[in-house]
Amino acid sequence: MVLGFEKFPSKNPVPITSLSITGNDLITTSPSPSFLSASPTSHPTSFTLANNTIDCSPTDCSTNSFLLNSPKHSPLLYQISNNRCRPPIQSPCVDPRDISIESHGITCRISSLVADCACTSSTSSIPSKFPTNISIVILGDCESLQIDKEASDFSQIYIFRTSKLSIQRLPRHLKILKIFHSTVSFEGSSRGTVPQQWEISNSKIDSISPSGLSNLHLISLHLNFCRLPYIPSTSTRNSKIENLIIENCFLETTQPLFEVSDTLKMHHSIIFSSPRGLGTIASAQLQNNTLLECCRHPYLDYRMGLDTIDLDPRCDLHFYAILPLIVFSQLDDTDFFEIQEDREHPEKIYKAFEEFKIKYNKKYKTKEENQLRLANFVKTVNTVDKLNEKSQKRGDTTVFGINKFADLSNKEFNRRLATKPPKVPSSTHSFHNFPKRVKRQIEDFPINFDLRHETIDHFPIIGDVKDQGECACCWGFAVTAMLESVLMVRLKRSRQLSDQELCDCAAEERKVGCSGGSLSRGLHYVNETGLSAQLIYPYKDTRARESGRCEADKKRRTFPPGRLAVGYPQLEYSDYEFPSFIYNSKLPIAVFFAVPPSLQVYKSGVYSDENCNITGSIWHAGIFVGFGEEEKPNGLVEKYWIMKNSWGEEWGEKGFVKIIRGRNWCNIEQGAVAADLNDF
Template sequence: MIVFIFSFLYLVTVIQANLLGNFTPEFFDINIDRNHPEKIYKAFEEFTIKYKRNYKDLAERKLRFNNFVKSFNKVDKLNSDAEKAGYDTSFGINKFSDWSSTEFSSALSHVPPPPPSVDDVPRLNITIYGKVNETRFKRKSTRYPDSFDLRDIKKNGRYIVGEVKSQGNCACCWGFAVTAVMETVNAVSTGKFTSLSDQEICDCGTEGTPGCSGGNLPMGIKYVRQYGLSSDNEYPFDENRAKKSRKCRVKSTTRIIPPEYNGGVIVIDDCYNAAEWHAGAIVGYGTTEDRRGRLHNYWIIKNSWDDDWGENGYVRIKRNVDWCAIEESPVTADMSSA
């Protein structure tokens, strides 16, 4: 019996999107408004206080300030362009704003997604959407609601989407995305939510390469099918552990998921010709109206950069336009029981 409905699974499809685009070091100019130089210095001071930055010396502080200015100028330009275009997108300074493009690149996967196969494409037949218009959707399987958000769904009084986690300085976004999917699959299948081990997938889900160097989403799903997955408590995350290979300690942990499954919207795509990739989990979708009355369909993406990034750890990205290759290589999973 399939205990996790396929329409539901489609919404937790793992996505992989190229997020850096042409953000090379030369892309930004280190320019300070000569008429109001205090603006940028004040913003930098506020940034260092908010994110508790303690630079080792004046040389590092100057380097970080220059990186911050690049980010600050980029944010200003993005917000200006969005306002001129009438979009409701809002960009801002975040905890990565004093990083160089090289540092940020090191936190992203450099392993491109594989070409999609028939087995990777999620099945789209709808059985039920919670308790909303259940009869209508059973009778007419091609009809979708206008919006849907897994974060609103509970099973046995517990939400089925877990808290946003942080991958730290490790390019294991692919592992966090797989785990996010499996947590929700497991919660619906068993009726109990358990935070699952991102570290296990990062340590064990590659073919011998360090998981912090990036990984393959279908391989992560395949790993869980073959070996199951333990809990976060028993196999906790360490952002430095998977920077070396052969760290897998799966034999010493208890399986929560058993093997073989027994049981503001970003509109502009600027990701061309880049080699870095990032993964997240789609937990819902919807439609919003911008300042000019235009409607924009969006995906709700659960990220792995902690809850102080984006919209409490989530981001809304334009839907049905393959933004930054987000819809080219989906991966999904289901859990069945006899």
């Protein structure tokens, strides 16, 4: 439809209750045309101007506007969206310019296509003397909303599907603001004088100026499926919210949102930092949330006055400022980290997490679990960055990295570790029948030696790396790994022995195999009963969490009973006795040690982190399969052990780790155990 006009007729007007101008080609010749000039008897309750092509005036398309004048009665609802301005043929726009459509003071400068150039700068201003209870709906192309200082009667704003809307000023008497499927920024100051209700859904707040949300009193703020940016500390100054509901949101803020005076409800959301200035909360409901950063300082004395709290057990909180100490007992992990986020590209962490899930075939059952795993992943990324930075400053060769454990909490990871150190037999123990020739072997050995490169009849001496899963049966895996080498070297049999049999049958009294065990007890069990093969007694990491599961009497023996000799090399001779035994006998040595938290993210290099508590730590076991030396970046030479672990090939150097040698790192050289056949 092509419609040409100067004005709507004002003589004997027909009353109009609703006027919609949509999808038209509007032609005008007036320098300042007016679309609507209604008499007192003609005042539509709504006006829509959408998807039209509108002529500019013949003069300058950067200054022309179309007036929708209704002096005494303005519509209660304006909809202005997706219109295009067309300049006169004889005066085309060469550069992008502002074309404005004015509706009784609402000037929406829209993104318009002018010849071959796009008018990109847009402004919508709302002046003073608005009628009371008017509502504005902004759709589509309008890019800037400006409200004059005196426009205090404007009560409602609804914003739908705008790609880039800058809100310059909010009216003082605004009661309702609803934003849906839009990207907006708050650039001007706000001075609301009446309580307001805000709802922002499926939207992104692009930016908030230093005073963009100041001096507000909100009855409620409901954020749903939203992304909020970094918020300057002054943005919400003197603002107060009575009920804050955050659902399914991603908050990048590191500053207080508002002073919450009544209720906080936070569901299924990810927050990059703790909201440090939430004020006194009467009631808090926190469910399935992930807080990725915590305050740098523990605000334990901050007055929260929390009367009631509904804390869902799946809530993964790692901050101090919002909850009192009594809540900490309900949390899995009280450690907290400061997330080093890229504020310009926060999506990087999501991309890295998706790549992590693909690489390690991670599949989560629910959105809530995915959210929780993301939180653990971000913590791990941050930990890795800090550890690598410290390692470089010390001049170490240790490199830390993301592995399959990156989405686990500390509590989950520690399930594969023992909580108590194993007992070490005294020198008078009756089981000490290790041949004395071991101690008399030559002390000559090369600087570097690795059993992984040694073979018997083309079969490797060191078997494949296994994975103990979520079961603290590392002691059983260390024993079988050592005895598999004994079988290969002495009897020339390449067999994988049953870790599950040891976990089921050789645990300490009144304990289960998955709660930890003893190297010496495992070896004693094998010497008494022998050991079956992995093939006929396979491993399942959940099986040994219960007692009474031993089925050894039903399985054929692969490692023979009664032929095992065990020795306990002494700490004071470890620097030469350990490597001498490994090199000359071509057999590994089993060890146990206290575990520093950083071992979880070890990737390569010589590991030397001594952040382990011998008296109250968690413990692990493995086998030494070699030794060597390497030069550090600072020129110093560092000795190391090569240890085979039981966390799978996706950890460390394909399941192995180099550990600092000669310093009894985390007690590792103190309780070593060597095994051989007693008739060799």
